[in-house]
Amino acid sequence: MQPFTYQRSEDAAGAVAAVAGRPAARFISGGTNLLDLMKLDIERPQHLVDISRLPLDRVEPTEEGGLHIGAQVRNSDLAADPGVRSRYPILSQALLAGASGQIRNKASTGGNLLQRTRCPYFYDSNMPCNKREPGAGCAALRGFNRMHAVIGASDSCIAVHPSDMAVAMAVLDARVETVSPGGETRSIPLGDLYLLPGTTADEETVLAHGEMITGVTLPPPPAGRQVYRKVRDRASYAFALVSVAAIIETSGNRVRSARVAMGGVAPKPWRAPEVESRLAGSALSDQALSEAAEAALPEAVGHGGNDFKIRLAKRTVRYTLAAAAELV
């Protein structure tokens, strides 16, 4: 591990200033991803600013009837929060489908959003990776790419974003709040937080250096039942091949509205507006759900090892919608 200096931060303004003032400085909270990557010399910060004890550890109702989640709320606390479990059960389900009990006790809300991909070529410094070393090339394109993206990727990177929590937050229309070195704050729709790789795979979010996530705001929960379904190689403690967050509101044998987001298929949580628009006002039947699910991922492209994901994703969308509609 590269040498670094360390400081514990007591307030958000001080933390932001400390990182902003040094190009090679980084925030650290739970550390479960950053420290892992530092051990492999993939992340090489020269200064760490510990934000884990900042007073951003509350889950509180908002005036609008939504929920504000502090960036330092641990994944386990968020999953166990009574308000989340009763009104946003999909968020609890997604959190509990990710990582292990030990890691959820450390990982923070902000850190979960900013975790790096688990692409094996990103982790292997003997292999070319544009994310790790811009211009080096992408070994995954013609390599072992079973876990990789089928949409939103590029010739420079086909890595997926690994978070389950972010998929649930995407379907809930969450907004990410940040504070910048100048003290400005902004609220970013979760779908706009992440950048697609294009030709700059190393640029992953719209956040500036020193800009810190302070929290996530959920609007009031949408009507309808919420279900998160994760398909993976092991029954527990594995990243998703495909995951689906679905919310469907029904009335008799009609669908009033539906929302779908997918994980494991793209460099960021991927909403499926094609599915949502087909279902709004449609009949509620197996056939209607199947036809809508078929419309998901219209521009998907496989890379050999991950071709199966396109069908798997559509089927998981259908299954998850059916489960949310209590048809299965």
Place this chain on the structure above:
Amino acid sequence: MPEKQKETGPTRRALLEGGAATTMLLVAGLPVGRSAVAAVAAEPTVTPMPTLPVMLNINARNIAVEVDPRTTLLDTLRNHLGLTGSKKGCDHGQCGACTVLVNGRRINACLSLAAMHEGDEITTIEGLAAGGELHPVQAAFIEHDGFQCGYCTPGQICSAVAMLREAKDGWPSHVSADVGAAPAALTDTEIRERMSGNLCRCAAYPNIIAAIRDAAERS
């Protein structure tokens, strides 16, 4: 078999107490790290790494350590304090052999910097027994033969102790039917899911589950 275990028990504990004695020496005296720094300082081309003072409360004892900022909590316990009960398996948070309790919660000690634990209460496998009595989870592991080689066992036990507390606090899991409802009984399926962060290469899982189920029923 139980007789033999009773005989080997104290030997192990004596070893662990030896470890604790080393701890005091290391803390009071100068650990290897300091003399190594002094030696390096003689080389004009190498800059000695500054160390950080950290106050930890380990197994109900306040311990001051000086660490290189890169030192993980696991390496601090094992290499600086002689508390080798917490094991280094993968060193990447995947196997759970390093599981310890921090302020009552289980974490991977390998994925945490010691410097980030100023003032935290840390309980390792060496600190679970109280007043000469094994912790009920430790006793259950022995009774149900919940191990083979034993390398993952300290992590399994620390993890199980905290997991039982989480279940008691009503935390749902991935296999809970309804996260909104109070979780039902701690079935084997629940135990397996909640313990998935601890691997056992000997695959002693059936007996590990039996031990944890037993400890849960008794508590």
